[in-house]
Amino acid sequence: MNETSQKGPNEKYCSECGAIIRSKAEICPKCGVRQLPPPFSFNLGPMTPNGRNRIVAIIFAILLGSFGIHKFYLGLTGWGVVYLLFCWSGVPAIVGIIEGVLMLVMTDEEFTNRFG
Numbered sequence: 001m002n003e004t005s006q007k008g009p010n011e012k013y014c015s016e017c018g019a020i021i022r023s024k025a026e027i028c029p030k031c032g033v034r035q036l037p038p039p040f041s042f043n044l045g046p047m048t049p050n051g052r053n054r055i056v057a058i059i060f061a062i063l064l065g066s067f068g069i070h071k072f073y074l075g076l077t078g079w080g081v082v083y084l085l086f087c088w089s090g091v092p093a094i095v096g097i098i099e100g101v102l103m104l105v106m107t108d109e110e111f112t113n114r115f116g
């Protein structure tokens, strides 16, 4: 039995020496190497009770706003259809960017209250 398999729920493996260390440890006490956060695991923040996420909605609004994808994502299907119908005009793309910026300055609490 390999002793490194005994990792507890609040522990992780050192990225350098593989020792079991506290998951919140920034520096491995065994080898002294600073722990780097794993790539692409940035925190998206809390999900609303309906499983929506502000950052995801912002990305949809800015990148896919002209198709109303963020509206569909937020459960506003009627608006999503309107955006889709007028996507040729370019207006929904501009409105989508504005909505993305508005959600960017919004707190997670406000987002949950509005779209949760």
Ligand SMILES: [Zn+2]
Pocket: 014, 015, 016, 017, 018, 019, 028, 029, 030, 031, 032, 033
């Ligand atoms: Zn180490």
